[in-house]
Amino acid sequence: MLRFIARRGLTLALSLLVASAAIFAIVDLVPGDPASFMLGTGAQPDTLEALRRQLGLDLPWPVRYARWLGGVLTGDLGTSFTYRTPVAGLIAERMAVSLPLALLALGLAVVVAFPVGMLAAARRGRAADAAVMGATQVGIAVPNFWFAMLLVLLFAVNLRWLPAGGFSGWSDPVAALRALLLPSVALALPQAAILARVLRSALIETLGQDYIRTARAKGLTERQALRRHALRNALIPALTIIGLQFSFLLAGAIIIENVFYLPGLGRLIFQAITQRDLIVVQSAVLVLVAAVILVTFLTDLAYAAVDPRLRVRG
Structure with a gap:
């Protein structure tokens, strides 16, 4: 029974890892910019770029995924762009x-x-x-x-x-x-x-x-x-x-x-x-x-x- 549970637990962990990468990639590929949405269409380019740096949206995809996954493993899911709360x-x-x-x-x-x-x-x-x-x-x-x-x-x-x-x-x-x-x-x-x-x-x-x-x-x-x-x-x-x-x-x-x-x-x-x-x-x-x-x-x-x-x- 313990071997059965261990095998299923390993499958669960691998499934979660693959799912996390797929979810991050799919959501990241969706058209649209959160910074532009938050500031509106009339935002100045320098203001828009500053907000993107603040939100970490200017970083490469692997870096942002690694940061997000590290936060998930420690219980920190990040801060909402809209509500500004955890x-x-x-x-x-x-x-x-x-x-x-x-x-x-x-x-x-x-x-x-x-x-x-x-x-x-x-x-x-x-x-x-x-x-x-x-x-x-x-x-x-x-x-x-x-x-x-x-x-x-x-x-x-x-x-x-x-x-x-x-x-x-x-x-x-x-x-x-x-x-x-x-x-x-x-x-x-x-x-x-x-x-x-x-x-x-x-x-x-x-x-x-x-x-x-x-x-x-x-x-x-x-x-x-x-x-x-x-x-x-x-x-x-x-x-x-x-x-x-x-x-x-x-x-x-x-x-x-x-x-x-x-x-x-x-x-x-x-x-x-x-x-x-x-x-x-x-x-x-x-x-x-x-x-x-x-x-x-x-x-x-x-x-x-x-x-x-x-x-x-x-």
Whole structure:
């Protein structure tokens, strides 16, 4: 197991190094000059050049990348061109919204998808299975921002049970959770539908294996065989989807964040792109890539915990 973890950890570190170089190069090649954006089109050439020297934009690409990477390794992500504050503080402030939102949405998706997927697999070909498949197809087809607006109309405008948007911070945890509830439900709907369909397919395939028939021949009911044997062996494709979904929810919730006016990481990246704040874009995207790679690493560990054979192969 230790060798398995060491191999995956080395892969994670190399992936982060390659990703950091790719992110810095791509962002650096984007047309436009941050100094010109900050000073405006009427800036004098000497003033523009002085600001470029102050921001370090006059240095060669390898030097700027080495400085940025050295700062990342020490926890210093630089200073925002626009906000003139440390980028690490900006990202931490926005992650305090995006991370709980992603975790809450993923938790809701798992809580809904697992019972629904198990029900559809246990009732394959029956009315319950057809109803679940129809509902999940609708859940996948409905855009989450449209569903979010329906939630706002129902629970915020008409019933007035929950706020329509905004986020007041974690000084009041109850108010913060109420602010995140509607966006998390909007994000969880399509993810729950996808996860339920994947789990159903994996369970149906597992239920056809010889060891399941043997377990039932020994006296286990269909429900017991499903819970004790089939579910664990069907978890690997479900874990893959869960890992991908968390990465998407963390990095791809920008539309929902704008619908509910949440100060999340997605909105920060969008604002930084429009303001040509390259240091914020580079650092925020690197944080998201690191989160995706870390989730993949944890998913690999979950694979090994669910199926010990993978540890031997690893």
